[in-house]
Amino acid sequence: MLEIRNLHARIAEDGTEIIRGLNLTVKAGEVAAIMGPNGSGKSTLSYVLSGRSDYEVTEGDILYNGESILELDPAERAAKGVFLAFQYPVEIPGVATMQFLKVAMNEQRKARGEDELTTPDFMRRVKEAAAKLQINTEMLKRPLNVGFSGGEKKRAEILQMALLEPKLCVLDETDSGLDIDALKIVADGVNALRSPDRAVVVITHYQRLLDYIVPDTVHVLYKGQVIKSGDKTLAHELEANGYADIIGAAA
Amino acid sequence: MNMQTTSRLTAAETALIEAFNHQIGDLPGNGAVTALRDRLLDDLKKAGLPTRRIEAWHYTDLKNLLRTLPPQVGDAGSNALEPLVDGSAVLAVIQGHANQKAAADGLGVSAYSEHLLDGSAADGLDALGSDDAVGRINGSFVRDGYVVDVPADTELDAPFEIQFVHAGGQAHTRLPVTFGAGVKATVIERHLAVTGDAALVSHVSDIAVGEGAELTWIILQQQGADDTHLGQIHIDLGANARLRLFVINAGGKLVRQELHIKVTGEGADLTLRGINLLGAESHTDVTMVLGHDVPHTGSTEVIRNVVFDRAKGVFQGMIRVAPDAQKTDAKMACNTLLMSDDAEFSVKPELEIFADDVQCGHGATVTDIDANHLYYMMARGIPENKARAMLVNAFVAEIVEELEDEALVEALEGVISAWLEKHA
Numbered sequence: 001m002l003e004i005r006n007l008h009a010r011i012a013e014d015g016t017e018i019i020r021g022l023n024l025t026v027k028a029g030e031v032a033a034i035m036g037p038n039g040s041g042k043s044t045l046s047y048v049l050s051g052r053s054d055y056e057v058t059e060g061d062i063l064y065n066g067e068s069i070l071e072l073d074p075a076e077r078a079a080k081g082v083f084l085a086f087q088y089p090v091e092i093p094g095v096a097t098m099q100f101l102k103v104a105m106n107e108q109r110k111a112r113g114e115d116e117l118t119t120p121d122f123m124r125r126v127k128e129a130a131a132k133l134q135i136n137t138e139m140l141k142r143p144l145n146v147g148f149s150g151g152e153k154k155r156a157e158i159l160q161m162a163l164l165e166p167k168l169c170v171l172d173e174t175d176s177g178l179d180i181d182a183l184k185i186v187a188d189g190v191n192a193l194r195s196p197d198r199a200v201v202v203i204t205h206y207q208r209l210l211d212y213i214v215p216d217t218v219h220v221l222y223k224g225q226v227i228k229s230g231d232k233t234l235a236h237e238l239e240a241n242g243y244a245d246i247i248g249a250a251a
Numbered sequence: 252m253n254m255q256t257t258s259r260l261t262a263a264e265t266a267l268i269e270a271f272n273h274q275i276g277d278l279p280g281n282g283a284v285t286a287l288r289d290r291l292l293d294d295l296k297k298a299g300l301p302t303r304r305i306e307a308w309h310y311t312d313l314k315n316l317l318r319t320l321p322p323q324v325g326d327a328g329s330n331a332l333e334p335l336v337d338g339s340a341v342l343a344v345i346q347g348h349a350n351q352k353a354a355a356d357g358l359g360v361s362a363y364s365e366h367l368l369d370g371s372a373a374d375g376l377d378a379l380g381s382d383d384a385v386g387r388i389n390g391s392f393v394r395d396g397y398v399v400d401v402p403a404d405t406e407l408d409a410p411f412e413i414q415f416v417h418a419g420g421q422a423h424t425r426l427p428v429t430f431g432a433g434v435k436a437t438v439i440e441r442h443l444a445v446t447g448d449a450a451l452v453s454h455v456s457d458i459a460v461g462e463g464a465e466l467t468w469i470i471l472q473q474q475g476a477d478d479t480h481l482g483q484i485h486i487d488l489g490a491n492a493r494l495r496l497f498v499i500n501a502g503g504k505l506v507r508q509e510l511h512i513k514v515t516g517e518g519a520d521l522t523l524r525g526i527n528l529l530g531a532e533s534h535t536d537v538t539m540v541l542g543h544d545v546p547h548t549g550s551t552e553v554i555r556n557v558v559f560d561r562a563k564g565v566f567q568g569m570i571r572v573a574p575d576a577q578k579t580d581a582k583m584a585c586n587t588l589l590m591s592d593d594a595e596f597s598v599k600p601e602l603e604i605f606a607d608d609v610q611c612g613h614g615a616t617v618t619d620i621d622a623n624h625l626y627y628m629m630a631r632g633i634p635e636n637k638a639r640a641m642l643v644n645a646f647v648a649e650i651v652e653e654l655e656d657e658a659l660v661e662a663l664e665g666v667i668s669a670w671l672e673k674h675a
Contacts, residue, residue: 054622073629074629075629075632077630084630086630090624090627092627092642092645094642094649095645100641103641104628104633
């Protein structure tokens, strides 16, 4: 589903190279965890996947279902099924959450040549998905993410993911700032989306989240490259020993 | 008339004088009104239209911006339009003429032309000062409008709309409205064009808000793309009165909307909210002169501007606090979204404070669309154009939502999104 080949990417403004020859393959149905120390390029990878214009790809390719998506803007990638759950969801005053959800869902449907949702159908979907994530629908009448607590913002991200039904889900440190109860709710939300035709990339610092979202593969990112891949036991190894051994072995 | 005077008149100034000479004998008014008209026109003739050398017109050089006058057109036979909000009572002024004289909903309503004819309008007709070009033009040419008297303790459930319908040519109107003590009402002063023919419109609203009244007054200017709109509102705010004044500019080529507000009763409070949607090559100026004349009064002013293309906007906000107006609390903000490299907005806040125990502040921001907001929305599949439009809409819709009245908010948001769809 996702194939990243020898990817090099830099910050557009100052040319600093962050991703330096990254290779990664994630199959449909797979949950891949990406771990790594601060500054290894984890968040940059998520931004580059989503098509953020602050980053430039200088070499290599990102193939999604066999096609390069480098030339697509973020909206086009989203319509094709790429979703990024943000580490820091953006507050947008003046745009009601409900309106935002409806426009996003319908714009994606339009881009795929599907009919727009009727208002009752839309409302029903939102109510169902919100209930599963224990989100009060009153909250959805407020401007997008404005005044939401850290936990509410993360749950709102998963709500968007559930409603948009993407094929490739990238979760950027979705566990940060969550207490244990909120973490379980969020993890349940992600697990509910696991399916044979959907891939999930979980970017995290900590093993903790992976107790709830159990990965099929674990990849260690360091200085913009995947330096080691393994199964879920690799995450436990990292939790016990830190990154030093693996970084030392790779150097 | 000497040669020097004649030679420095522009085509527009000459046309104004000719139009006046042409209409003499036809403009309604008794002796006092006619004498006042003659004097105002004479002042206009001597001073000409104001240039940037006149401080109040520094950013709106009327002499240069108003080069010609639109040709007169006949009565287009327009009728009153559907009100902005369903269920509103409507008073219409069509092509400068009041088209109904009946009282509405227990309100005292009469045509302004009658007050010109019997001379009772003469008192309020003079210009505000030597730099008051709008007052001079309006006082010289005004033909009609309404005089409305809202008796004390009247409570209007639905908004009351006074619409000024234009179809090109010239129209000069006036609207004195007196709100008695304890009145609760929402009034929509709406100016709009029903044809693409260029119009020159001058309009003066003159409102007195009685003790303890709660009034929402909305000026909605939707003139045509070639129209000149010279508007003025004079407000006297009585003791413990609450006024929410919304000024929305969503049309016109050359627009000057002046707000002359006097807070004259203790405990009075003013909320001013402005939205300027500017596009093409238009020039729009909102100029406020606000006087806090007595102790214990408050005001907040928030102006939001969205400027596209080569449009230019101006906000001049003057707050004067009189020497004995202690405990005045006044805060003014002007926020602008510049949507193109050629768009311009000039902001001139002025505070003249003669009392020593007051809270007064002002701030201004100029920004582009927030790139983070745009990226986030696009990452959810909303195409760039649509995302931009939603963000611009959000920037001004925030202001409209303060009105709380759902039907009114929805109607105004409709006006805003229709404008943005056409211009963005």
